[in-house]
Amino acid sequence: MTSNNSKKRSGDxxxxxxxxxxxxNSVTFDISPTPTLAxxxxxYKIILKRTLPVILAYFLQKALPMVGLFSLGHMxxxxxxxxxxxxxxxxxxxxxxxxxxxTALDTLCSQAFTGSQNPHLVGIYFQxxxxxxxxxxxxxxLTWWYSKDLLLFLNIDAELSYxxxxxxxxxxxxxxxxxxxxxxxxxxxxxxxxxxxxxxxIIVVPINIALNYLLVNSPTFGLGFxxxxxxxxxxxxxxxxxxxxxxxxxxxxGAWGGFSKQAFAEWGPFLKLGIPGILMVCSEWWAFExxxxxxxxxxxxxxxxxxxxxxxxxxxxxxxLGLSVSVSTRMGNQLGRGKxxxxxxxxxxxxxxxxxxxxxxxxxxxxxxxxxxxLFTSEDLVADLVAKLLPIVALFQFFDGISSVSGGLxxxxxxxxxxxxxxxxxxxxxxxxxxxxxxxxxxxxxxxxWWGLCLALFLSACFLCTFLLRTxxxxxxxxxxxxxxxxxx
Numbered sequence: 001m002t003s004n005n006s007k008k009r010s011g012d013x014x015x016x017x018x019x020x021x022x023x024x025n026s027v028t029f030d031i032s033p034t035p036t037l038a039x040x041x042x043x044y045k046i047i048l049k050r051t052l053p054v055i056l057a058y059f060l061q062k063a064l065p066m067v068g069l070f071s072l073g074h075m076x077x078x079x080x081x082x083x084x085x086x087x088x089x090x091x092x093x094x095x096x097x098x099x100x101x102x103t104a105l106d107t108l109c110s111q112a113f114t115g116s117q118n119p120h121l122v123g124i125y126f127q128x129x130x131x132x133x134x135x136x137x138x139x140x141x142l143t144w145w146y147s148k149d150l151l152l153f154l155n156i157d158a159e160l161s162y163x164x165x166x167x168x169x170x171x172x173x174x175x176x177x178x179x180x181x182x183x184x185x186x187x188x189x190x191x192x193x194x195x196x197x198x199x200x201x202i203i204v205v206p207i208n209i210a211l212n213y214l215l216v217n218s219p220t221f222g223l224g225f226x227x228x229x230x231x232x233x234x235x236x237x238x239x240x241x242x243x244x245x246x247x248x249x250x251x252x253x254g255a256w257g258g259f260s261k262q263a264f265a266e267w268g269p270f271l272k273l274g275i276p277g278i279l280m281v282c283s284e285w286w287a288f289e290x291x292x293x294x295x296x297x298x299x300x301x302x303x304x305x306x307x308x309x310x311x312x313x314x315x316x317x318x319x320x321l322g323l324s325v326s327v328s329t330r331m332g333n334q335l336g337r338g339k340x341x342x343x344x345x346x347x348x349x350x351x352x353x354x355x356x357x358x359x360x361x362x363x364x365x366x367x368x369x370x371x372x373x374x375l376f377t378s379e380d381l382v383a384d385l386v387a388k389l390l391p392i393v394a395l396f397q398f399f400d401g402i403s404s405v406s407g408g409l410x411x412x413x414x415x416x417x418x419x420x421x422x423x424x425x426x427x428x429x430x431x432x433x434x435x436x437x438x439x440x441x442x443x444x445x446x447x448x449x450w451w452g453l454c455l456a457l458f459l460s461a462c463f464l465c466t467f468l469l470r471t472x473x474x475x476x477x478x479x480x481x482x483x484x485x486x487x488x489x
């Protein structure tokens with residue numbers, strides 16, 4: 001091994017961000033079983049450096065659908081309701097499934113980047129994941145196209161069903177580019193290129209704002225209602241094009257290697273990770289939508305307070321989500337390097353950072369309770385209910401932050417199946433039944449449902465942390481090496 005490679009392979013402290021592709025595993029330069037304070041501090045720095053651009057990217061990405069809602073909010077109320085329903089429909093039937101499938105890339109690409117002797121294995125995994133995403137989206141697209149009939153079958157208002165289906169048809173134009181872009185983000189992140197999506201979103205968010213004005217509200221070019229999903233689709237295409245240009249002309253091309261027929265093979269191992277990933281993501285997304293439907297039966301005030309709390313909670317969730325994505329690829333990279341002790345250090349460092357971020361989020365929610373209560377409403381009745389919910393949500397955020405980051409670490413190890421089982425148990429064995437019992441049985445309404453969610457996330461965090469603390473890291477390195485070997489041949 002050359003001195004340059006030696007420096008890179010031992011580079012957990014020196015020049016960790018080096019992006020040259022590695023040439024195989026070695027445990028020679030692993031840290032000691034008992035890390036020093038300097039090694040802990042260095043690991044914190046590396047994780048934070050990788051995490052901050054991801055968090056910023058998620059905040060920017062969250063702004064995109066809000067721009068469309070703002071544009072339609074100045075038109076008919078039916079348009080706003082239809083767009084909200086369409087986005088919920090798209091999340092339940094489309095985005096959640098494809099995002100879950102892509103969690104396989106968190107494992108495979110990150111481990112292959114630092115562990116494989118084939119520098120193009122990362123690109124093959126990306127192509128394989130993208131092909132499967134396209135195939136899985138074909139029946140989803142039919143569901144979107146015929147969504148009107150499905151919504152009418154569910155006794156949704158006829159006009160609302162029609163407008164929702166129109167929105168989804170225009171959203172279909174940019175659906176696949178969005179899914180491929182999400183896979184491309186993981187392709188870059190596993191190579192320790194964390195800034196790319198941030199740069200791209202800094203460019204496209206202002207363009208999206210301009211497109212919404214031109215296509216929705218402009219007196220000259222405005223198309224009205226259909227302009228909003230059309231603006232989203234154009235933005236999705238632009239994100240994909242910029243992402244491809246980034247790989248081609250800036251950074252990340254070394255792992256590509258061109259189109260390969262190997263992408264059409266070995267789908268089984270990919271799906272072995274992807275299907276549990278779908279269950280893990282969908283169980284959470286769907287549970288929140290089910291709870292929203294249940295709360296709707298308690299009237300507008302309860303539903304309005306729940307909607308506000310969901311908006312605030314999702315805003316604060318961007319921090320643990322960014323940390324989760326960052327440590328997922330970091331864990332995969334460490335295992336790929338063949339370093340069990342360094343992998344353990346990453347896990348402990350990530351959990352302590354998760355604990356810190358969760359504490360800060362909970363404190364901000366609690367301390368500034370009056371601010372959050374009136375941020376989205378001027379109605380005293382709704383604001384008072386939001387104020388009552390915020391301490392519960394602060395507790396929820398604490399457990400959710402730890403649970404999310406723990407789940408990211410498990411994805412980096414390839415343990416999506418464990419995450420799926422815990423998620424299904426947490427939401428469908430605990431959160432929904434307990435929430436229903438408290439909300440309906442004890443007439444606590446929205447407060448009861450949030451207590452159910454809080455308890456479920458507490459147990460989820462406990463279970464996930466227990467699995468991480470009991471991990472045999474040497475065994476995980478061996479599993480990683482076996483996975484990479486099977487991928488190479």
